[in-house]
Amino acid sequence: MRKQRGLSIFAGAVFAFLxxxxxxxxxxxxxxxxxxxxPITGFTFQWFTAVFENQSFMDSFLLxxxxxxxxxxxxxxxxxxxxxxxxxxxxxxxxxxxxxFLSPTIIPGVVxxxxxxxxxxxxxxxxxxxxxxxxxxxxxxxxxxxxxxxSLEQLDFSIExxxxxxxxxxxxxxxxxxxxxISSSIFASFMLAFINSFNNIPVSQFLSxxxxxxxxTTLMNYIEYNYNPVVSALSVLLMLGTIILMFLIEKTLxxxxxx
Amino acid sequence: MSKKIPYLILAPGLILLVFFLLIPLVSVIxxxxxxxxxxxxxxxxxxxxxxxxxxxxxxxxxxxxxxVMCIILGVPTAYFIAGTSAKWRGLLMALxxxxxxxxxxxxxxxxxxxxxxNGVVNKLLASIGxxxxxxxxxxxxxxxxxxxIYLFLPILIITLVGVMENINPEIMEAAETLGASRIKAFIKxxxxxxxPGIIVGSILVFTGTLTAYTTPQLLGGNRNMMLSxxxxxxxxxxxxxxxxxxxxxxxxVTTLIVMKGFNLIANRIDxxxxxxx
Amino acid sequence: xxxxxxxxxxxxxxxxxxxxKELNLSMExxxxxxxxxxxxxxxxxxxxxxxxxxxxxxxxxxxGDSNLTKVxxxxxxxxxxxxxxxxxxxxxxxxNVGFGLKLRKEKKEVIEKKVQAILEATDLxxxxxxxxxxxSGGQRQRVxxxxxxxxxxxxxxxxxPLSNLDAKLRISMRIEIKRIQRKLGITTVFVxxxxxxxxxxxDKVAVMNNGVIEQxxxxxxxxxxxxxxxxxxxxxxxxxxxxxxQDTHTYTTSDGTLIETVHSAGRQQTTGTIRxxxxxxxxxxxxIPSNSLAGTxxxxxxxxxSYQYEVETSIGKLLVNDVQVPGYQVGDKVFVVIPKxxxxxx
Numbered sequence: 001m002r003k004q005r006g007l008s009i010f011a012g013a014v015f016a017f018l019x020x021x022x023x024x025x026x027x028x029x030x031x032x033x034x035x036x037x038x039p040i041t042g043f044t045f046q047w048f049t050a051v052f053e054n055q056s057f058m059d060s061f062l063l064x065x066x067x068x069x070x071x072x073x074x075x076x077x078x079x080x081x082x083x084x085x086x087x088x089x090x091x092x093x094x095x096x097x098x099x100x101f102l103s104p105t106i107i108p109g110v111v112x113x114x115x116x117x118x119x120x121x122x123x124x125x126x127x128x129x130x131x132x133x134x135x136x137x138x139x140x141x142x143x144x145x146x147x148x149x150x151s152l153e154q155l156d157f158s159i160e161x162x163x164x165x166x167x168x169x170x171x172x173x174x175x176x177x178x179x180x181x182i183s184s185s186i187f188a189s190f191m192l193a194f195i196n197s198f199n200n201i202p203v204s205q206f207l208s209x210x211x212x213x214x215x216x217t218t219l220m221n222y223i224e225y226n227y228n229p230v231v232s233a234l235s236v237l238l239m240l241g242t243i244i245l246m247f248l249i250e251k252t253l254x255x256x257x258x259x
Numbered sequence: 260m261s262k263k264i265p266y267l268i269l270a271p272g273l274i275l276l277v278f279f280l281l282i283p284l285v286s287v288i289x290x291x292x293x294x295x296x297x298x299x300x301x302x303x304x305x306x307x308x309x310x311x312x313x314x315x316x317x318x319x320x321x322x323x324x325x326x327v328m329c330i331i332l333g334v335p336t337a338y339f340i341a342g343t344s345a346k347w348r349g350l351l352m353a354l355x356x357x358x359x360x361x362x363x364x365x366x367x368x369x370x371x372x373x374x375x376x377n378g379v380v381n382k383l384l385a386s387i388g389x390x391x392x393x394x395x396x397x398x399x400x401x402x403x404x405x406x407x408i409y410l411f412l413p414i415l416i417i418t419l420v421g422v423m424e425n426i427n428p429e430i431m432e433a434a435e436t437l438g439a440s441r442i443k444a445f446i447k448x449x450x451x452x453x454x455p456g457i458i459v460g461s462i463l464v465f466t467g468t469l470t471a472y473t474t475p476q477l478l479g480g481n482r483n484m485m486l487s488x489x490x491x492x493x494x495x496x497x498x499x500x501x502x503x504x505x506x507x508x509x510x511x512v513t514t515l516i517v518m519k520g521f522n523l524i525a526n527r528i529d530x531x532x533x534x535x536x
Numbered sequence: 537x538x539x540x541x542x543x544x545x546x547x548x549x550x551x552x553x554x555x556x557k558e559l560n561l562s563m564e565x566x567x568x569x570x571x572x573x574x575x576x577x578x579x580x581x582x583x584x585x586x587x588x589x590x591x592x593x594x595x596x597x598x599x600g601d602s603n604l605t606k607v608x609x610x611x612x613x614x615x616x617x618x619x620x621x622x623x624x625x626x627x628x629x630x631x632n633v634g635f636g637l638k639l640r641k642e643k644k645e646v647i648e649k650k651v652q653a654i655l656e657a658t659d660l661x662x663x664x665x666x667x668x669x670x671x672s673g674g675q676r677q678r679v680x681x682x683x684x685x686x687x688x689x690x691x692x693x694x695x696x697p698l699s700n701l702d703a704k705l706r707i708s709m710r711i712e713i714k715r716i717q718r719k720l721g722i723t724t725v726f727v728x729x730x731x732x733x734x735x736x737x738x739d740k741v742a743v744m745n746n747g748v749i750e751q752x753x754x755x756x757x758x759x760x761x762x763x764x765x766x767x768x769x770x771x772x773x774x775x776x777x778x779x780x781x782q783d784t785h786t787y788t789t790s791d792g793t794l795i796e797t798v799h800s801a802g803r804q805q806t807t808g809t810i811r812x813x814x815x816x817x818x819x820x821x822x823x824i825p826s827n828s829l830a831g832t833x834x835x836x837x838x839x840x841x842s843y844q845y846e847v848e849t850s851i852g853k854l855l856v857n858d859v860q861v862p863g864y865q866v867g868d869k870v871f872v873v874i875p876k877x878x879x880x881x882x
Contacts, residue, residue: 004342019354024373097269108507108510116283243357255356427622430623432587432622433680437684438611
């Protein structure tokens with residue numbers, strides 16, 4: 001490639017725009033002043049300690065993990081076989097069903113959250129936690145259908161047919177032949193759905209109440225009344241978590257395949 | 260019997276979707292049309308109210324500005340990334356992906372730090388003597404716009420890099436041998452060929468901004484409501500469920516219209532070679 | 537000074553390994569020359585230096601009186617046909633061909649006239665409103681050619697333009713290219729790895745290897761007198777054996793057989809080579825004092841118009857093509873004769 005100075009400078013500026021705000025957060029997590037200041041004075045780890053000592057952060061973190069893991073697992077259990085069925089011939093209304101499975105991405109998150117809250121929590125009196133779980137399941141399912149579905153479409157179905165001719169039942173062939181060949185896309189879809197669920201605000205915001213509040217919801221409510229470096233410290237910890245997940249994805253199947 | 264198996268496999272997902280997505284949606288939206296008799300009154304009176312209408316217009320306006328800005332910033336950046344070596348491209352894509360996977364609360368919070376009365380931007384401007392009093396940047400439409408660009412720029416870049424990578428580099432070189440400077444070749448060749456990517460990316464940015472909740476909530480304040488924050492306020496603070504439901508349907512319909520509209524534009528522009536030789 | 541001159545061109549991407557080293561090449565006006573070599577030899581790099589798509593680390597490139605080394609690609613006015621054709625998928629055939637003229641800000645009527653003329657010349661007028669996707673390989677190839685020619689370029693650069701076509705089309709297209717090139721008298725550089733294609737079309741051929749031009753001559757000269765072992769191998773010489781010089785035209789093989797030649801080498805130790813077609817086989821000793829070796833047939837392969845034999849001799853295996861019928865059987869004792877006018881020293 002020949003040099004393109006103007007373009008490099010432009011791209012550099014865009015990356016600066018993307019990263020300077022996050023870098024500033026990171027720096028403010030270490031300042032000694034009890035309200036956020038930039039540039040910082042002094043240097044301390046006390047805000048990180050404060051994060052771990054804050055019971056509501058810890059509780060909501062555990063709840064977030066629980067909800068996201070359960071919802072994503074449920075989405076996997078229901079989504080993988082569905083994605084498989086949708087790639088087979090002879091399913092009538094295939095494209096309609098597929099759009100229906102993907103529809104939670106088209107419906108705005110606040111609307112999903114609002115309608116679940118109104119119908120399930122208010123009208124049916126189903127416990128809030130179940131509602132939250134269902135909401136997160138709904139937003140996770142499309143990731144599984146899309147990512148696993150596209151890898152199933154690229155899979156050569158004759159390897160499955162070979163297994164049948166060798167005497168394998170259809171179920172056994174699915175388990176022993178199909179699943180291992182789509183394992184990396186299963187992992188990718190799981191990671192994407194998990195990250196998305198963990199970060200979700202609009203759905204969680206409606207389905208929260210006493211004792212039921214995900215970490216982002218807790219953090220958001222905290223920010224509305226507090227402006228202190230504890231927020232920065234928690235942000236840094238969450239960003240570290242993101243980096244670790246990205247590293248895991250990169251090591252197992254490469255980030256390029258996920259996006 | 261085996262013909263039924265696919266449907267059996269699909270059934271659990273379908274049932275869950277019907278019960279926990281479709282039925283709740285219908286049950287929420289149906290009353291806005293039917294109140295003893297079928298009518299559109301709720302919608303007419305919603306739009307007649309200038310305050311409500313203002314929020315609707317603001318939401319559309321912000322979404323348009325954010326989409327345009329993301330295209331202006333994202334297209335050259337994506338072109339730059341697509342032109343780098345595989346190693347660099349991987350690194351730059353990871354760097355672009357990182358903010359996308361970072362919680363939107365954190366990403367909005369970052370701009371509170373920057374735009375507040377005592378924030379980095381005001382301090383910087385004051386220190387070089389451009390302003391004497393701090394500017395009101397936070398809790399404005401401007402801060403929602405900046406925050407939303409910040410939120411959705413990465414997704415546009417990533418979508419576009421995927422399309423631009425697949426443009427044969429020889430096509431660009433061919434344009435140059437025919438007398439086009441780099442910029443001209445970019446405008447006349449790369450840009451038209453990137454239209455599908457720009458459309459897909461724009462749909463994501465536009466509908467994303469249209470429905471985003473966190474950013475307008477944290478950066479907009481009460482005087483700069485968007486549809487999503489207005490829906491939440493109606494439902495959870497004011498207890499006005501009828502208006503909340505009306506807003507819900509308006510958001511769904513607007514999203515669908517925007518998607519349909521962009522796809523129509525895409526088909527109009529992307530007329531090349533429908534049938535193969 | 538020649539019309540086109542490349543002087544001491546060096547290209548290196550990483551600063552250490554040279555893709556091209558000290559490359560010199562000159563062409564006369566109206567010539568069609570080929571750059572021939574295996575992939576990775578630097579032929580495409582050379583073409584891209586000429587086009588201006590790569591700026592050389594050292595050296596100069598001139599056309600006529602002007603030094604173009606630093607002139608950017610879009611100001612050179614060279615037509616280039618790419619291996620992938622690189623047609624603009626979003627433009628019709630007519631728009632593709634008119635692209636360069638539009639950039640030159642020519643009048644609309646002029647553009648239309650020129651485009652129409654070249655479309656007719658390349659037999660494309662029926663497809664003018666189609667998009668590249670709707671064309672066959674051969675049609676795409678002609679669009680690429682028309683697009684490059686319509687700007688009336690000073691040089692025409694062809695980067696393996698025929699490699700994506702099937703064998704039959706390839707032959708008719710290369711005749712077509714030659715015809716147009718002659719008619720317009722346009723100086724042309726043709727890159728290929730196909731020896732036959734290259735010989736049939738070129739006035740001169742530069743055989744390249746490892747970033748160096750090994751030989752630059754007319755096709756006939758290269759065919760008859762390859763100067764290096766690489767060139768000889770590349771154009772179909774199969775048999776190579778060591779020779780020791782006795783006199784100007786007299787050599788001995790490793791086993792002492794006397795070999796006479798019409799050529800001569802400067803060095804004491806040299807390598808002799810001959811095509812399988814040029815070796816003669818005989819069942820009986822010709823009783824000539826030199827250029828004859830005894831051998832045994834080891835492998836026999838039917839090639840259609842001839843048989844190919846692998847003959848084991850005291851100087852190693854030799855490949856021989858022979859048309860005699862019924863021919864020899866495996867295990868037969870034969871005598872191999874190397875005609876002195878066909879033996880090349882490299």
